[in-house]
Amino acid sequence: xxxxxxxxxxxxxxxxxxxxxxxxxxxxxxxxxxxxxxxxxxxxxxxxxxxxxxxxxxxxxxxxxxxxxxxxxxxxxxxxxxxxxxxxxxxxxxxxxxxxxxxxxxxxxx
Numbered sequence: 605x606x607x608x609x610x611x612x613x614x615x616x617x618x619x620x621x622x623x624x625x626x627x628x629x630x631x632x633x634x635x636x637x638x639x640x641x642x643x644x645x646x647x648x649x650x651x652x653x654x655x656x657x658x659x660x661x662x663x664x665x666x667x668x669x670x671x672x673x674x675x676x677x678x679x680x681x682x683x684x685x686x687x688x689x690x691x692x693x694x695x696x697x698x699x700x701x702x703x704x705x706x707x708x709x710x711x712x713x714x
Contacts, residue, residue: 635670638663643670 630650637643638660644667646658656675660667668674690699 636660636667637670638665638667640665642667 631647632650633645633647634654635643635645636658640660640663642660642662642665644658644661648654654669654673656669656673657666659665694702
């Protein structure tokens with residue numbers, strides 16, 4: 605049986621290509637500081653949009669960029685309520701009519 609053993613390259617994705625002619629894309633390192641005084645760097649492509657915050661790999665807190673770049677404040681939309689969505693579909697007159705019908709059914713059942 606020993607002469608019939610299987611040979612393979614193992615589990616996972618392993619490249620058998622020669623890495624000698626490979627050119628890596630231009631990269632840049634950006635430093636981040638965690639509120640718990642951890643400093644870490646993350647490598648990004650040069651043409652990437654750089655984030656102002658990144659999760660600290662040691663503690664999970666949100667770290668801010670060391671070079672002082674601050675995230676732009678996003679415009680917050682007010683949350684749509686059930687009433688808002690209902691008013692998009694029905695007028696007040698229709699809603700009053702439906703309410704009167706339902707109240708009539710409820711009162712008639714008793």
